Amino acid sequence: EPEVTQTPSHQVTQMGQEVILRCVPISNHLYFYWYRQILGQKVEFLVSFYNNEISEKSEIFDDQFSVERPDGSNFTLKIRSTKLEDSAMYFCAGDGSQETQYFGPGTRLLVL
Amino acid sequence: GQQLNQSPQSMFIQEGEDVSMNCTSSSIFNTWLWYKQEPGEGPVLLIALYKAGELTSNGRLTAQFGITRKDSFLNISASIPSDVGIYFCAGQLRVGGSSNTGKLIFGQGTTLQVKP
Numbered sequence: 001e002p003e004v005t006q007t008p009s010h011q012v013t014q015m016g017q018e019v020i021l022r023c024v025p026i027s028n029h030l031y032f033y034w035y036r037q038i039l040g041q042k043v044e045f046l047v048s049f050y051n052n053e054i055s056e057k058s059e060i061f062d063d064q065f066s067v068e069r070p071d072g073s074n075f076t077l078k079i080r081s082t083k084l085e086d087s088a089m090y091f092c093a094g095d096g097s098q099e100t101q102y103f104g105p106g107t108r109l110l111v112l
Numbered sequence: 113g114q115q116l117n118q119s120p121q122s123m124f125i126q127e128g129e130d131v132s133m134n135c136t137s138s139s140i141f142n143t144w145l146w147y148k149q150e151p152g153e154g155p156v157l158l159i160a161l162y163k164a165g166e167l168t169s170n171g172r173l174t175a176q177f178g179i180t181r182k183d184s185f186l187n188i189s190a191s192i193p194s195d196v197g198i199y200f201c202a203g204q205l206r207v208g209g210s211s212n213t214g215k216l217i218f219g220q221g222t223t224l225q226v227k228p
Contacts, residue, residue: 004154031214042220043155043200048213056213091154093216099143099162099206101216103154 002026004104006092012110016081021107023075023092029102031095034067034077036060036088037106043091049075082111114139118201118219126227131188133199133222140181141203145216146173149198158199159186191226198223 005024013019025032034046047057049067057065066078079086087110093101118135125131135144143162147155159170161177161184168175174187184203188195198221206214 006154033215035216043202043216043218045215045217048215050213056215058215095214099204099214100145100157100160101202101204101214102157103147105154106152108152 004092004094004102006090006104006107008107009105010108010110012112013082015084015111019079019082019109021077021079021090021092021109023077023104024073025075025092025094026096026102027073029094029096031055032069032075033093033095033101035091035093035103037091038088046077046090079109082109084111087111114203114205114217116201116203116217116219118222120222121220122223122225124225124227125191127191127193129191131191131195131224132185133201134183134185135201135203135219136183137203137217138182139205141205141217142181143204143206144175144177144184145202145204146175146184146186147200147202149200149221150196155200188224191224193226193228196224196226 007022032049035043037043047061048055064080069075089106091106092104095101146158149155159175164181166177172189200221201219202216
């Protein structure tokens with residue numbers, strides 16, 4: 001069964017550094033999402049992406065965040081200048097025609 | 113914004129018992145999804161509900177989409193130790209048009225512990 005994959009599984013970075021989180025969605029999916037989950041809390045929506053552009057973003061998704069789908073397979077989330085409060089699990093998700101989102105295993109980001 | 117209230121927050125039960133958890137919202141959704149999350153992993157889809165009143169089963173799991181479209185419940189029958197985890201409900205409101213995003217709004221989760 002196809003799966004969403006994410007790399008790296010863990011990333012430790014210094015405050016102010018740029019990070020890029022990578023995702024390979026399921027190949028026939030059309031809608032792509034990033035969510036984050038601060039430790040012990042619920043999953044929160046960050047951004048949705050359809051037809052090579054952002055379709056919606058949350059208040060969390062400020063100017064420090066950006067997304068790209070550079071080559072038709074990878075889907076990336078970039079944080080330009082990380083802050084301590086960006087420490088969280090980041091999940092990529094994809095959605096085909098069934099209106100059912102499948103999540104990747106996540107990247108655990110720790111900002112020091 | 114839209115919020116989901118999920119209850120109970122946690123449950124500690126004996127193996128073999130049945131479990132019930134639910135989600136309510138002040139606004140309607142047209143899809144309800146139930147996910148299970150284990151430590152350090154991503155949410156895994158358990159059941160998807162697309163129509164008000166729909167009752168769907170997946171093995172020992174049964175979920176229903178409330179008639180008002182503002183609530184859903186998940187039942188687990190005859191619980192086993194591997195049912196341990198956090199169960200999340202998520203609502204989605206996808207309307208017509210390419211601008212609609214289908215983002216998921218998650219509940220706070222129900223932490224389930226099963227005593228063998």
